[in-house]
Ligand SMILES: C[C@@H](O)[C@H](NC(=O)OP(=O)(O)OC[C@H]1O[C@@H](n2cnc3c(N)ncnc32)[C@H](O)[C@@H]1O)C(=O)O
């Protein structure tokens with residue numbers, strides 16, 4: 280049997296690491312040397328100095344362990360710190376030249392997720408990457424890892440590390456927060472999930488303020504974990520629900536946190552999904568994941584000529600053509616699935632519909648109650664307010680806040696998904712323009728969240744639970760974008776329907792929103 284033995288090199292930020300993976304025996308040897316800043320966070324130039332001195336040594340140790348010749352050299356091309364990436368890139372190129380073997384350029388984020396897929400044997404999992412400089416949820420579709428949701432500001436580890444720098448703890452802060460949280464009790468901090476995306480900036484400044492005001496650091500640590508990890512778990516659950524998948528893997532350094540793994544496991548158990556997290560050595564930055572993915576890519580013929588092997592500090596996972604996976608996942612269309620499974624249970628009884636937000640046991644009970652209550656209140660308020668703005672919505676018959684249950688008038692005979700037409704798409708465009716003019720967004724206006732009925736007006740918007748007040752053009756454009764994405768996932772001629780929706784929008788709304796929509800579409804993740 281043919282043996283493939285790959286040398287992997289990692290050095291995007293703090294870990295100078297080299298590994299040898301033998302894919303016949305599945306033996307993996309990893310040697311790492313961590314950079315520890317003397318004070319503060321990671322200094323790019325200091326980190327690069329560390330790479331310069333440590334990379335040759337870890338490579339040598341790894342090569343000493345290789346039982347036989349190396350077939351290819353794989354290295355992290357990005358994302359990461361430019362000065363570090365350049366040193367590792369140079370080392371990889373010169374080694375490939377010396378050994379006279381091909382070079383494999385690996386995306387560090389894809390490596391963080393593929394190692395979980397490799398170790399679990401899962402076929403097509405959703406992946407939550409929780410690392411220092413990143414935080415996103417990905418799913419494979421049509422030859423790429425698509426970003427289903429991601430942070431709107433900093434990476435999750437960096438957010439936590441910023442807090443620990445503020446309180447004077449040494450880098451990295453994640454493990455210290457985990458330790459301190461064991462002695463703490465929960466306090467409320469801002470929880471920000473917008474659709475599938477999330478943000479950490481508000482929670483970080485609130486955490487620093489709480490500490491400055493004398494809240495014990497243990498309590499702030501506990502609250503940080505409970506809040507941030509609940510956000511990640513919620514988005515992971517939503518991704519499972521939307522794509523109809525039932526496997527989840529975790530990647531990245533923050534994945535070493537036990538509380539995060541516990542929440543994800545509990546969420547997965549409750550929906551009958553499978554969850555896998557690799558061992559800590561393979562979660563944090565390491566060359567093992569580079570070597571393992573490098574071997575897979577090498578076998579798929581995915582090597583790069585030296586001349587094209589430049590580094591890319593902003594290399595996004597969805598830029599990578601996935602050459603090593605051929606299976607086609609049944610097209611379900613993102614964002615067209617119901618959120619019922621993720622957020623609430625809906626029962627139809629005669630002419631009324633009862634929607635109940637059930638407790639999520641993975642969340643701290645105080646946070647869980649707050650979220651279910653706030654969203655119930657918000658849904659009632661925005662459903663009503665949209666109607667006063669002239670947008671058809673169901674009448675709210677009853678609200679039971681203790682049970683976080685809303686009883687609505689039953690509206691429409693069908694989902695828009697099953698009754699698409701340009702006129703109806705146009706009507707939805709104008710509905711969205713009207714609510715935006717009223718200062719809020721729907722938050723999840725998919726073809727499943729529009730009901731179609733006989734009569735005039737024909738289209739009724741439902742499910743405002745993810746809506747929020749905002750005056751940001753970006754948020755308005757995202758609303759329209761979510762609608763168009765859901766058209767793309769369900770219609771045979773999505774372009775003409777999207778054009779109709781935009782005409783409907785432009786007739787009532789602000790043309791700056793349409794301009795921003797074009798800009799959003801031009802950004803990588805949405806292609
Ligand atoms: C681009 C690349 O350089 C970057 N890698 C990276 O950030 O290293 P990684 O090993 O994946 O994650 C490090 C982060 O992981 C956090 N961390 C480590 N142990 C932790 C724990 N027990 N709880 C919470 N966070 C933890 C650290 O505080 C640090 O912020 C990335 O993947 O984003």
Ligand SMILES: [Fe+2]
Pocket residue numbers: 387391410411531532563564
């Ligand atoms: Fe990483």
